[in-house]
Amino acid sequence: MRRRRVMSTIICGVLAAGVLSGGPPAAAAAERADIPAEFGSDWHDPVTAAPPVRRPEGVPSCEVTVVRAQFRDFTPYRGAYTPPDRCGSRWSAVVLRLDGRVKGRQYDRLGHLAIGGVEVFRTSTPQPSPDGIAWSVEKDVTRYGDTLRRPQPVEMLIGNVVDDTHTGVIDITVTLTFHAARGAAEPDPATTPDRVVPLGAAGTLTTPRNTERILAEVHATGSGGGCEEYWYLTVPTGAPYSCTADGGPHREVRISVDGRTAGIAAPFPTVWTGGWSNPFLWYVIPGPRALDVAPVVYDLTPFAGLLNDGRPHRVEVSVAGVPAGRPGWSTPTNLLLWQDEGRAVVTGALTRHEDGGLDGESLHTPGSPHRLDTTAAHRLTVAGYVDTSHGRVTTTVTRALAHTSVHRWGDGENPDALDATWTDHETVTAGGTTTRTRRTYTMDGETTLGEGDRLRTVLSLGDRVHTVSARGGRTLSWSRLDDTYAGDATYTTGVPRDQRHAVGTSTERYRLHGSTGCHDRTLATAQGTVTEDRRRC
Numbered sequence: 001m002r003r004r005r006v007m008s009t010i011i012c013g014v015l016a017a018g019v020l021s022g023g024p025p026a027a028a029a030a031e032r033a034d035i036p037a038e039f040g041s042d043w044h045d046p047v048t049a050a051p052p053v054r055r056p057e058g059v060p061s062c063e064v065t066v067v068r069a070q071f072r073d074f075t076p077y078r079g080a081y082t083p084p085d086r087c088g089s090r091w092s093a094v095v096l097r098l099d100g101r102v103k104g105r106q107y108d109r110l111g112h113l114a115i116g117g118v119e120v121f122r123t124s125t126p127q128p129s130p131d132g133i134a135w136s137v138e139k140d141v142t143r144y145g146d147t148l149r150r151p152q153p154v155e156m157l158i159g160n161v162v163d164d165t166h167t168g169v170i171d172i173t174v175t176l177t178f179h180a181a182r183g184a185a186e187p188d189p190a191t192t193p194d195r196v197v198p199l200g201a202a203g204t205l206t207t208p209r210n211t212e213r214i215l216a217e218v219h220a221t222g223s224g225g226g227c228e229e230y231w232y233l234t235v236p237t238g239a240p241y242s243c244t245a246d247g248g249p250h251r252e253v254r255i256s257v258d259g260r261t262a263g264i265a266a267p268f269p270t271v272w273t274g275g276w277s278n279p280f281l282w283y284v285i286p287g288p289r290a291l292d293v294a295p296v297v298y299d300l301t302p303f304a305g306l307l308n309d310g311r312p313h314r315v316e317v318s319v320a321g322v323p324a325g326r327p328g329w330s331t332p333t334n335l336l337l338w339q340d341e342g343r344a345v346v347t348g349a350l351t352r353h354e355d356g357g358l359d360g361e362s363l364h365t366p367g368s369p370h371r372l373d374t375t376a377a378h379r380l381t382v383a384g385y386v387d388t389s390h391g392r393v394t395t396t397v398t399r400a401l402a403h404t405s406v407h408r409w410g411d412g413e414n415p416d417a418l419d420a421t422w423t424d425h426e427t428v429t430a431g432g433t434t435t436r437t438r439r440t441y442t443m444d445g446e447t448t449l450g451e452g453d454r455l456r457t458v459l460s461l462g463d464r465v466h467t468v469s470a471r472g473g474r475t476l477s478w479s480r481l482d483d484t485y486a487g488d489a490t491y492t493t494g495v496p497r498d499q500r501h502a503v504g505t506s507t508e509r510y511r512l513h514g515s516t517g518c519h520d521r522t523l524a525t526a527q528g529t530v531t532e533d534r535r536r537c
Contacts, residue, residue: 305348
């Protein structure tokens with residue numbers, strides 16, 4: 001993703017869970033006393049504090065290589081996938097692993113992988129050291145078993161530019177590891193759909209007529225180097241700032257069925273690995289979700305009765321708040337379908353649709369600094385039923401979004417600061433089971449350009465999700481995620497790379513507690529060296 005340049009250009013760009021892992025053991029990190037005074041020509045390979053993907057034990061596994069390619073331009077890799085000839089055709093788990101290498105000089109780049117037209121992975125790349133880096137990302141892709149059971153075309157693209165200045169060729173290998181379904185290691189039917197259907201360019205969906213549950217997943221990313229890569233910093237038209245949008249910085253990812261809003265969601269404010277004008281923040285620890293872009297998920301089951309009539313229906317995804325004609329958002333979409341084995345046709349109806357509409361404003365107060373106060377809220381409730389072979393099932397989905405932010409900037413956009421919080425609260429009741437998910441995303445940072453053209457960025461990011469599933473007053477499962485990043489980096493702008501005299505520290509603490517276990521890991525770095533690797537669970 002090529003960075004926009006304004007100079008004022010203080011804020012500009014330079015992803016179950018995927019994980020990029022590695023790093024020295026805690027004891028080795030604690031013994032290191034050779035922290036450099038500033039960044040050199042090499043630094044620790046990228047690492048995150050996220051947990052590894054869970055894998056079943058004691059069952060056979062098979063590995064298939066689906067991509068081995070070098071990305072130099074915007075030519076996609078195209079190949080063919082063949083299912084493994086061992087491990088059966090049903091799997092307790094399928095784990096995708098990306099291994100990458102790059103050296104020299106290169107921007108952060110956005111990439112995707114599609115198998116059979118189904119987007120199974122979206123990622124961005126870390127920025128390299130002159131001497132080179134290697135990294136890996138893992139993701140649980142068991143839910144795409146329907147796609148993976150058949151030979152499929154493969155397409156992967158990490159758009160890149162290689163020239164005399166940007167010398168980094170991105171070397172990528174992607175494998176899939178299949179774990180057989182045996183004994184206790186069986187796939188979870190609640191998370192493994194019977195069908196996976198990519199939403200094509202036509203934007204229509206015809207479901208099997210016995211569909212009883214529908215989820216949609218949207219890999220929504222604002223990127224590409226323009227203003228939508230920094231949508232959370234846009235200001236209303238007329239305010240003196242480099243990126244404007246009539247309604248200010250509020251964005252919503254919406255999905256509709258036959259023109260009727262079916263789902264709303266807050267996009268995650270991803271900061272790519274060159275973001276906020278300061279790649280030294282991200283060289284070792286990337287921001288939350290930067291290397292594994294998690295999709296937005298919607299429960300469309302209330303619409304199943306409507307969609308099961310055997311006719312094509314229009315399904316559209318849009319991002320509210322984006323100025324007309326402005327590029328930058330990508331929204332590839334998959335539909336995940338569960339079918340009723342006991343009936344050829346499942347009937348039903350949409351019984352409730354209450355859209356409270358978007359309520360909010362962005363208020364600009366001129367001055368030194370300028371100030372923009374933004375508030376927004378939106379609530380949507382939909383309900384419907386399906387008559388299945390195991391009885392009538394009613395599903396009600398309520399989603400409530402809220403956004404508050406304060407954006408301050410000075411003359412020439414120096415300094416430039418944002419303090420923002422997004423909440424996305426969802427309640428799904430299906431039959432007698434209720435699942436409540438509370439998502440909170442935070443961003444608090446400031447960039448300043450001081451004496452000697454020293455640019456400093458101080459930034460903290462938060463990704464928090466709390467989920468509880470209950471039935472009849474009894475908790476069935478729960479999880480609580482708290483992924484927090486903090487960084488502080490300074491360098492001299494407008495000089496060759498070896499004269500930047502860059503310094504920077506960063507930390508990440510990733511806590512995931514719940515009914516399936518505990519993970520709590522903290523990483524800290526200074527000048528590209530890992531100074532702490534601590535595990536508490």
